[in-house]
Amino acid sequence: MNNILSVRLENFQSHLDSLIEFDKGLNVLVGQSDSGKTAIIRAIRWVLFNQPRGTDFIRVGANFARVTIVFENNVTIIRERTSSKNRYMIKESEKEDLILEGFGIHVPKEVVEAHGMLPLRVDRDHELNLHLSQQLDGPFLLEQTGSIRAKTIGRISGAHYLDMAIRDTSKDLSQLNQRLKHGEEEVEKLKEKLLPYEKLDEAKAKIDQTESNITSIKKNQQLLKSLKQIKRHKEQITYESTEMKQILNTVQSLSIWEEKVDSISHSLARLRDLSRKRKYLQEMHEIKKVCVHWIQITSSLGEMETIYINSKESLAKHRYFSAKRTEYTKAIQEKSQLKNQLKRTDFLKENPYQQITHMMEILGRWKQLSTLYKNEKKLNETKTIWKQTLQQLRNAEAVEHYTKQIDYDLSKWRNYQLLKEKRDELRQGLHVGTQFIKQQKSHLQILEETYEQILLSKGHCPVCGGEIQTEKVEALLSGKRGN
Template sequence: MNWIKEVRLENFQSHLDTSIEFSKGLNVIVGQSDSGKTAILRGIRWVLFNQPRGTDFMRVSSDFVRVTLTFANEVSIIRERTSSKNRYIIKKVGKEDLVLEGFGIHVPQEVLDAHQIYPLRIDRDMELLLNVSQQLDGPFLLEQTASVRAKTIGRISGAHYIDMAVRDTTKDVAKLQQQTKHVEAEVNILKEKIEPYQFLDHARVALDQSEQKYRDLKRKDEKLSKLENLKNSLHDLSISEETVKKHLSVLKGIDEWERSLERLQFINEKKRSFQLKRSQIAEIRKTMDTCKLWIQKTNGVDVANKNVTVIVQKYNLLTQLNYLKKTSNRLESSLLDVQTTISKTAFATLSEEQKVQKLLQKVKRARELKRLEQSYKTLNNQMISMKRTIERLEEATMSEEKYKQLQSNIQGLESYQLLLEKLQDVNKRLKDGATFIAKKKQEELQLRTNYEQRLVEKEECPTCGGQLNRSAIKQLLNGG
């Protein structure tokens, strides 16, 4: 049997923080008036049955009130109320604390199940708290009315079940009597209504016989239809047989025809292969002719390269001669300036020997300039001939470029062939990858089905251990 082992009152009426331990059996609380004896019973009543209600029992100047009951089975129930909280806390050894809030005026069922001290319900609107009485409560049931005492005694003794059975039986009997009268009235009405239809039994027998005859006629008609279909089929088969015989007479030599057809197909395949090879040979010959033409056009490439080297050398020499010509022109201009200066300074006193030497130098310089002028003309003529040679070699250069372009096209074709092979390999790998993905998706679907079956059989969440039904499993697997 469970009993209260300890009670602790905090800010409950006159108790600031009071703890009282009880022993099993009878316990007596003794003290002066207004020392808080009744408050202890009121605190126990407040925890067990949420009475009294409100906050009038909260100690003055306090912001909370709390009463804790500890039972012999080591279960503790804490009733706590503040300006913003109104809750129960149930503590059990080895289990997490259970906090209950928002329960209204009724004690939560979890609290009643924890302390197992239930009020005695007399009827729908009345219940008695037999385990804890108020200070001025009278002896048991003496202050109650006669009807309440009778209900209470009946409830305690179990006589209310007999009263309920008698009341329900009386209601059922009255209801059945009403239903019997109603059914009898309906039976009389139905008897009056079915009198004009007494002939229906004979009519039903006749109708059954007619239906049997109709079914027989229908079955015979179906047989007749089948026989007509068989007759038509036989006629069609006879015609088909004659046609087949004609065809067989025509196709007596079909074996020889098949052998001839095979020979013709073989000859046709050889013809197609020969035509393909012929077109390939024609294409190769055309390509060879083109290559020979380009080779003929490019025979003088080596000679042209040598001529280009000679032309470059002569062009460099021509550049030097142009430079010398410019130098000669500058010297001639200087010579004229000197002659002008000499003519202007003839009156100067220079010795004849010095004059002769200067003249000799100038004559030597003039001869050198004439020789350079002749060389310049020769180089100029050579340069003109070289330009003509270069113009003739432009066509050879263009041929060489076309030959290089042909070689580049051949290399490009080979690279395209390599790319085509790579593309085929990539397509094959893509196809293999698609097959692999489809296989893995099938395996995933099978594993998902097995997992769902395991969850349905287990009916328990593998993570939290909670109960699962089929709809919750579907939602869990779909990521809900």
């Protein structure tokens, strides 16, 4: 425990700033009533034990309260309280100041360790403060009940440890007596339960003998089982060797058959190739006939070209003669007009020379008109020939259309040939696949028969270990073959 050297109160109740220093030994505070004596004790209790709580002790008109306590071990504890702040400050020589905030209603552990003034706990419900007392508290322990005084004296003298030891020892003895009694009862019960097992050693000897007999029987059974397995394995090897001999006898001439199969396959491939070429040749003959037919039809294209050129010349002549015919028509009209004029000019017959000259002119014009008329007939004949030529040219255009159609059909035929070749290849692959499937099915059938023989030879199911009947195996395998 540390002794207090001094206490300083700032804005604590009636104290504005008071410093009280204590001497060693007894210290007495003397003063008038309400002069602040109790406030000093209350300030010390507030710092050491956080009593009282709240902010009612702050001086009226001040915004904080601070109490500083200095102990003889050079430790200073400062408690400060404002409307929003509540903290401790611990100062020690050659150490950094320790500030504590947010500690609630309990005094921080560091503060208690610094001053070392702990209360004496009498029991669960009572504590006694040995260092400070209130103003109206009576002498030590006199105001307490007899039991509290006895407990307090026991605590101070250490007698409570003896009471605790006696109480715990009595409790342990009671528990041990109960456990001993319970153990004796258990022993009696176990003895009664062991009475039927007095002859257990003889039964154990018999059991050991029986176990040894069972072990020898199991060994013999395993030996018998292994011998049976060896026998079955020998039978299976004998059966497999017989089958292998038969297979070897069957495949002795396998190389000859392979050569024959290769030869037949080569011949079949060559036959397919020749058949394909023969069909192609026949189709080419058919196409050749069609082409020859169209060549014959279009053989007169050169003559038609000549006729076309002549027709162009005739057309030019026709146009020329049409112009002449127009002139001829105009001349006839002029002739009629001249006749009318001659009728009107009969009075000119008195000058025959002029009339003869005029008649010669008219005769010359008539000859020209006759020539034009003949040329018109020839032109009509040429026009007819030209129409025929045009008709033939239209036929030539049809021939060209047919030629394009033939080229299109030829391209379609070539595509058809390619598709046909692909179809033949697919058929060949399908045939090979079918043969492979047949071989696999025959191989599976052989494996099923071998499996049937193995099951029948073993006589028991390899999965469940049950006995196998011949009728069930045949029905099962026949069902699988059907599927």
